[in-house]
Structures are given as structure tokens and as C-alpha cells.
Amino acid sequence: MPLSAVRPSSVRSWRVELKADGLAPSYVYALHNRLSQVMSDAVHDGILVRNPCSRRTSPGAGKPRPFVATTAQVWALHDAVPAHLRPAVLLGAFVGLRTAEAVGLRVADVDFMRGVIRPVQQGPGEELKTETSRTPLPIPHELALELSAAVAEWGGDFLVTDGLRRQTSTWAIERAIRSARRKVAGLPEDFRFHDLRHYLASLLIASGLDVKVVQHRLRHGSAKTTLDTYGHLWPDSNESARAAVGAVLAARADSLRTTAADQH
Incomplete structure (x- = not known):
């Protein structure tokens, strides 16, 4: 034309x-x-x-669609940031904390024995605004040990410090992520700390958890937000339905063949 x-x-x-x-x-x-x-x-x-x-x-x-890092990339990023900021990567990738929430998390907000993190504030002393944001988050024993070891090594009142026992800043974390991502193959230029939440979402979905559980762990205000952001990561429902019906029909066919064989 x-x-x-x-x-x-x-x-x-x-x-x-x-x-x-x-x-x-x-x-x-x-x-x-x-x-x-x-x-x-x-x-x-x-x-x-x-x-x-x-x-x-x-x-x-x-x-x-959000970029989802691989597990290998997450660990490579973790190893590439300064040691005193590595707890931030753990909190983003395996707890789903946002940058300001990781900065504001105090040692007193973590129950290391029971494995529970209770986000209360963001940044330098600003309270989280919603009940959803303050949802207690269970963590595995292995992660509790990692975070406890970081507290023992770096000291201070906060989980993530500046390396001198003082609270760090969101700017310092994002700068460290920008620097570290250049050392990790496959991470896009615009990769940021918040993208670690996408990794957690993909990890939970791949483990077979439903939308309500993922919504709860990411502390989204509604399941719609979760589905709008991560719906493409769930297995195709049409294929799941086809497989479920096919399994019933296949079991029926096997039963009929077994019955026919017994009669002969």
C-alpha cells in the first residue's frame, strides 16, 4: 500500500x-x-x-509485565552489594518489604525465635499508614538465622545499617542496587529494589500458592492488584481445566479396560 x-x-x-x-x-x-x-x-x-x-x-x-529475576540473579545481587546492606536484599526478595520498610525495620520488630517480622514504620520513623501494610509476616528459620547473624555482626537498632550501627537510607540502598546490578548478568538497566518483590511473588506462585495467599504475603490492598500484576505467572486455567477433565476420563477408560480384562 x-x-x-x-x-x-x-x-x-x-x-x-x-x-x-x-x-x-x-x-x-x-x-x-x-x-x-x-x-x-x-x-x-x-x-x-x-x-x-x-x-x-x-x-x-x-x-x-514486571521483570522477574532468577534465583541465581537474586543471590548474585545479594553477594554484589556491600555486606552491611545484604540484609536489605533478603528482606526484599524473601519477605517482600519495600525499600522504605526495609530501612525502617527495627531489630525489635523481628521475633527471631518465632520467625515473625512485624513491619511498623518506613524510613526514619514514619508509621505505616494501613493495617494491610502492618501485616505480620512469617519467615523460615533459615532466614531468621541469617538476619540474626547480620544483627550480631553490624549491631545497632535497625536490621539494615550504614555499616556504622546507624540506620541507613532508601537512597543508599537504591544506589547499592544500581551499582550491583551492573555486575549481575541479565538484570535490566532499570532494575531496582522494588523488583525483588516480583521475585518473591514468582517464588510463591511457582510453589502452588493461590492468589489470596500471595496477596496476603505481598500486603496488597486487594486480590485484583495481585492478579493485575502477576496474573500471567499463574498456570493457564484453561490448560488446568482440560487436564482435570482429561484425568477423570482417563481414569474411567482405565477402569473399563480393567473390568473388560477381568471378564475375559
Whole structure:
């Protein structure tokens, strides 16, 4: 099709075809932007009178899926940050604390014997605003030992310190993550501390936990938030349903064959 024949309706039809082919909304959005740039250049050169691409023909950018680090990448990141900040990586990846919550977590907020973390504040003394954010979080014995050892080594009143027994800052943690990610193969340039929560979500989902459990552990306000963010990580429900029905039918067929064999 020549450029002069392209109409807004043509662009909309093309967009629908791309979506039907299974392309991600963000990719369709990027292709539309590229086409719009080409058409703008054609207008500038006098080839076209106007650009057929506009807001009316543009698809939504879509919500990009979160990047999920592998377990190997998480441990590599843990080993690459300064030793006094490694508890922060543990709290992000295996407890799901946000950056400010990791900074604000006091030693007194952790029951090492029972394996429970009770987030109370964020940053330098600001209380968490919702009951959901203050949900007690169970941790395994192994993690309790790791955190207890860090407290014994670095001292102070906070789980994550500046290495001199004082509370660290969100800025210091994010700076350490930015520096460390360059040493870990496969981590994107925009990887940040919050992305460790995505790893925890994927770990819980891969373990077979349902949406309500994952919502509770990540302290989301609703299950919709959890599904909107991580729904693509759960096994396809259609395939699960097909497998469940198939298993019943296969068991029935086996039973009939066994019965027929016994009668002969």
C-alpha cells in the first residue's frame, strides 16, 4: 500500500491485526509510534498532506509485565552489594518489604525465635499508614538465622545499617542496587529494589500458592492488584481445566479396560 493511500481507518485495522496476532500491547504501541514518525517525516518532506496516525488511532501502551529475576540473579545481587546492606536484599526478595520498610525495620520488630517480622514504620520513623501494610509476616528459620547473624555482626537498632550501627537510607540502598546490578548478568538497566518483590511473588506462585495467599504475603490492598500484576505467572486455567477433565476420563477408560480384562 502506498503511503498516500494510508488512512486513519487503515492504521486502526492494522493495529487490530497486530493485536490478533498476539503481540504485546506495549509492542503494538511502539510500532504505532514508529509508523507515526515515518508518516510525520513524509509530511515534512511534502509527500503527504497529513499524518494518518493520531491519538485516535493509537493503542494503549498497556501495563508492562514486571521483570522477574532468577534465583541465581537474586543471590548474585545479594553477594554484589556491600555486606552491611545484604540484609536489605533478603528482606526484599524473601519477605517482600519495600525499600522504605526495609530501612525502617527495627531489630525489635523481628521475633527471631518465632520467625515473625512485624513491619511498623518506613524510613526514619514514619508509621505505616494501613493495617494491610502492618501485616505480620512469617519467615523460615533459615532466614531468621541469617538476619540474626547480620544483627550480631553490624549491631545497632535497625536490621539494615550504614555499616556504622546507624540506620541507613532508601537512597543508599537504591544506589547499592544500581551499582550491583551492573555486575549481575541479565538484570535490566532499570532494575531496582522494588523488583525483588516480583521475585518473591514468582517464588510463591511457582510453589502452588493461590492468589489470596500471595496477596496476603505481598500486603496488597486487594486480590485484583495481585492478579493485575502477576496474573500471567499463574498456570493457564484453561490448560488446568482440560487436564482435570482429561484425568477423570482417563481414569474411567482405565477402569473399563480393567473390568473388560477381568471378564475375559
